[in-house]
Amino acid sequence: MCADKDNSQSMTVAKISGVCTKKVEPVGRWFEAYGNRKRSKQSLSYHSLNSSSSAESSSEVSEDEEDEHLLITLDPTDWKNQDHYAVFGLGKLRYRATDQQIKHAYKKKVLKHHPDKRRARGETVKEGDDDYFTCVTRAWEVLGISQKRRSYDSIDPKFDEDIPSQCTESRDDFYGVFGPVFEENSRWSNKKNVPMLGNEPATYEEVNRFYSFWYDFDSWREFSYLDEEDKEKGEDRYERRYIEKQNKAARQKRKKEEVVRIRELVDNAYACDPRIQRFKDEEKRKKLEQKKAKQDAARAKVEQEQKIRDQEREEELRKKEVQEEATRAKNAAEKKEREIQKKLLKKEKKTFRTFMKERDYFSPDEASKVNNMQDSDRLAELLSLESLKALNTDLASSEDLEKQKELFLKQVESLNNKLEEEKQKNVESLKRTSGEESGSKLKDWSAEETQLLIKAVNVFPAGTVQRWETVANFITQHIPTSNRSAKEVLAKAKDLQKIKETYGRQKAAVNEKAYQSFEQTQQKTVPPGAGKKNELDNPSERFVTAAEYQVAETGTNPAPWTAEEQKLLEQALKTYPTSTKDRWEVIASVIATRSKKDCMKRYKEIVEMVKAKKAAQAATAAKAKK
Secondary structure, eight states, X not given: OEEOTTSOOEEOOOOOOOOOOOOOOXXXXXXXXXXXXXXXXXXXXXXXXXXXXXXXXXXXXXXXXXXHHHHXXXXXXXXXXXXXXXXXXXXXXXXXXXXXXXXXXXXXXXXXXXXXXXXXXXXXXXXXXXXXXXXXXXXXXXHTSHHHHHHHHHTOTXXXXXXXXXXXXXXXXHHHXXXXXXXXXXXXXXXXXXXXXXXXXOOHHHHHHHHHHHHTOOBOOOOGGGOSSOGGGOSSHHHHHHHHHHHHHHHHHHHHHHHHHHHXXXXXXXXXXXXXXXXXXXXXXXXXXXXXXXXXXXXHHHHHHHHHHHHHHHHHHHHHXXXXXXXXXXXXXXXXXXXXXXXXXXXXXXXXXXXXHXXXXXXSSHHHXXXXXXXXXXXXXXXXXXXXXXXXXXXHHOOOHHHHHHHHHHHHHHHHHHHHHHHHHHHHHHHHHHSHHHHHHHSOOOHXXXXXXXXXXXXXXXXXXXXXXXXXXXXXXXXXXXXXXXXXXXXXXXXXXXXXXXXXXXXXXXXXXXXXXXXXXXXXXXXXXXXXXXXXXXTTOOOOOHHHHHHHHHSOOOSOOOHHHHHHHXXXXXXXXXXXXXXXXXXXXXXXXOOHHHHHHHHHHHHHHHHHHHHHHHHHHHHHHO
């Protein structure tokens, strides 16, 4: 029916068609959202929290992976063995799930399964960690932190550790059997752009790159998630160290097994790869062709070389003739140029001498005249053509006699200065070339350098590789301003050895003389037999040494350590480890002539000595490599 504008009249235009039935397929994200709300028994307000574009994307990817039965059946006490991705409904995505998807899935689980939400819906909730919501929390603690998620991904329970074997099936369907395995294991690579297995038409470079990469496979996979004990649960640091040591050993063992597994996978693939045999056949054929080509080339080369030698001989003779002709022409031109220069110089000399003679050498008396004559001769003989020509021009351009004299004296002074500079340079050059070694020997050694030299000689005994270079480096490390060479160090060491021998002989003589004087004094003051009587009266009496008396009185012994004391200290350090109670008191009791302070000080000196020795040897080795 139809009505006019004034609604005054209606009329029939056409009949309405009959009712028909059509099949409509429910599609679209809004229908999906409605289905999710219907299944999860959620209100529209709950769905509005997840209505952002990223949430819609996560819902589309997850595709109803949530399994409430799985959550309810999980054991909260065994949360470590649960599938954390399955808890969040990301069982298909797993390690490919983004952080945003994990966060969104966690929020959904919290909004739906939080104890407070379930209590509001009238569901039964267990108290504390016994409720299955603990599994959701644990899953978030693992997957929500990048480092812990990486540890969990390393032991993904859904990852297939099996590798194909070298069997007929693997050879027949090589790409179908090994391709997915390599693609799955590529997730462990530290490097990006992991090469895949490829197909039959692959080139040699592609196959070689593939096997080179996988034979040097750098895996980030680690197994800390499987640690049996948490070191933070240790009661003290010793227990924590022990737990960490056990965990580290277990990780290394699994890491080695992983390396062996990857290597076995690559070996099996290499053995079954049909392209390898094809490349080997091609290589063999190429070698035969190359061998034949090489023989032909050798034969042609001999012929060509003979031909080239003949041509080179002819060319050499021609070039030699041309070169000789050019040399003769050059020599003639140079000779002509020298003659011209010689004539010009002779002319300038004559002009200069005539000018000086006409001016009476700018001197009224005979004494100064002789000196000026000598200076003028020196100028004429030593100045170059350009300098002499310039001097003549300057003298001729000036009519004032005093100014001419001033120019002459200035030129003489300049020549004298130049000669003096050249003389000084020659003297310095001679000093540098011939006096370096003697100058270095005359350089005095400071007391600190001498002490370090004595110490270094004891630290680096005879037989040490590059001993004197090492000693020189040792001294330079402690005194940066000292730049002693190995020769200087060796010479100084020999001088000190001579001084030591002379001093030793003098000391022995003095000690012998003192001992004789002591014996004579004892014979005068002690009655005969008195010593024997005392020995019999006190057969077990022990006399206190001077060193022991010094330690008892002052608490330290400043005397140098003897070899016997050093030996006792080393033995005591081995016998009484750092865990010994009152270790240094015990060590000091072993060495009667040393106190606790002396022992600790000596130990520090030994440690510093060892460090310095290693540093000096390292520096010497580095210098030797250069």
